[in-house]
C-alpha cells in the first residue's frame with residue numbers, strides 16, 4: 001500500500017493538473033529518457049536539421065553527444081539537431097545526483113542530395129522526372145517535360161521535340177537536368193500515353209525512357225460536362241496542395257454542373273468563366289456523356305424576404321451553376337458570384353419582412369459572371385448559407401442576435417483531436433487531445449454558468465472526423481463556433497524558438513472574433529504568436545456562423561507545455577476565451 005501511495009504522489013508531482021501523460025507511473029518511478037521526437041530509433045530525412053523533443057526525470061543533467069542541454073522543471077529538454085549527410089548517431093545521457101547515469105541512443109539518417117549523373121554511363125534517371133502526375137491537356141496548355149541524366153548530351157521528348165540542358169547555376173550546381181515544353185495545338189491528340197524521353201551522346205549512342213505518368217491531349221473533347229456529388233464538394237483555386245489541402249475558393253452543393261477542361265493527377269480543372277478556373281477532386285464529380293451542353297443560363301427574378309429567424313434571397317435560375325462568395329468590411333457586404341450566368345433579371349422583389357439586408361443589387365462583372373451584392377445593416381456578418389432549392393440559388397442570412405449577451409447564445413466548442421488521434425505531443429509525452437478537451441470542459445462550465453447553451457463536437461475521448469464535427473455544429477444552429485487546438489513546430493524547426501497563442505480565421509468577416517480572442521488570451525501572459533487569415537481548416541470553413549480557431553500555445557515548446565499541463569492555467573485561458581467572446585459581442589454592439 002505504501003509503495004502504491006508513493007507512486008501516486010510522484011506522478012502528481014511530475015505531471016501537475018488532472019492529466020495523465022503518455023508515460024506510465026511505473027516508468028516515472030525510476031530513471032527514464034523519453035524520446036518524443038524523433039519518434040523512432042532510426043529516422044530518415046533529407047533535411048539538414050531535425051527537431052529533438054524529449055524528457056527525463058526533473059532535476060537531472062542531460063547531454064547529447066557530450067553537449068549539455070537545458071532540462072526544464074518538467075524534465076523536458078529540446079533543441080534542433082544538426083545533421084551531416086549519412087548516418088548521425090546521437091547518444092543521450094541523463095545523470096542524477098548519484099552515479100545512476102542512463103543513456104539512450106538513436107540514429108538520424110540524412111539522405112544524400114542529388115548528384116550529377118556520371119559521364120561514364122549514358123542514363124536517364126528517376127529523380128526530377130516530369131510530368132510526375134497523369135495529365136489531360138487542352139489546346140494552349142503546356143506539356144512540361146523534365147528529366148535528369150548524363151550531362152552534355154542531346155535530349156528530346158515525344159517525337160524528337162528538343163529539350164535544353166539547364167545551366168548548373170540555375171540548378172544548385174547540378175548538371176544534366178533537361179527541360180522541354182510543348183504547347184498543345186487544336187489538332188494534337190494523345191490518348192493516355194507515357195511520354196518518350198531520349199538522350200543521345202556525341203558519339204550517337206542513345207538511351208530512351210518512358211515517363212510513368214500518362215498524358216492525354218484532348219482539345220477535341222473539351223469542355224466535358226461534369227456534375228458534383230458527395231457531401232460538400234470543394235472548388236480549389238489551383239492544383240496546389242499542402243498539409244490542409246489546396247486553397248479553397250468555394251464549397252458548393254451536389255448536382256452543380258461544371259465545365260471540365262483538364263486534369264492533373266486526381267483533380268479536374270474547371271472553367272468557371274472565360275477568365276476564371278478552379279479545381280475539383282475527381283471523386284467529387286461524375287462526367288456526363290459527350291454532347292451534354294456546358295453549364296450556362298440566364299438569371300430571372302430575385303426575391304428578398306424574411307421569416308421570424310432569417311432573411312432570404314432567391315435567384316431564379318435555369319440550372320445549377322457553380323458559385324463562390326466573399327465579404328467586404330466597412331460597409332459590410334457579401335458578394336455571391338454565379339459562374340456561367342448572364343442577367344435577365346428585371347425585378348428584384350424586396351419584401352418588408354427583411355430585417356438584416358439593407359440593399360441588394362447585381363452586377364454583370366464578366367460576360368459570364370453574375371454577382372449579387374448584399375449589403376447588411378450591421379457591421380458584423382453573423383453567417384450565411386448558400387445553396388440550391390431546385391434550380392434556384394438561395395442565400396440564407398443569419399441576423400445579428402437581438403441580445404448580444406453570452407446567455408442569449410448557443411456556442412459550439414470543438415476540442416481538437418481525440419480517441420486514437422493524440423494530436424501533437426509535448427516533450428514529456430503530454431497529448432494535445434487532453435489539453436484541448438480539458439480546456440473545452442472549463443469553457444463549457446464557464447459559458448453555462450453565464451447562461452449560454454453549449455454544443456460540443458466531442459464530449460469524450462473519441463475522434464469524430466472534422467467533417468462530422470462541422471455537421472454537428474451546423475445542425476445545432478449554434479451562433480458562434482470556437483475550435484481549440486495546441487500548436488506544434490515541424491520536425492525541421494527548433495521547438496524552443498516558437499511559442500505563444502495564435503488565432504485563426506478563413507473569411508475576413510470573421511476576423512474580428514479571432515482578434516478579440518487573441519487580445520484577451522494574451523492577458524494570461526502567453527506570447528502573442530500571430531493572428532492568421534485565409535486558414536484552410538475545416539472548422540474555419542463554414543460561412544454559416546462566426547468561427548475562430550485558437551491554438552492555445554505550442555505544446556512543442558517546453559515552457560508552453562508546462563503551462564498547458566497546469567490545470568489552473570487551462571482554466572485561466574478558458575476564462576480569457578470567454579472574455580474574448582464578450583469583447584466580440586461588445587464590438588458588434590458598437
Ligand SMILES: [Zn+2]
Pocket residue numbers: 416417423424432485486
Ligand atoms: Zn491540433
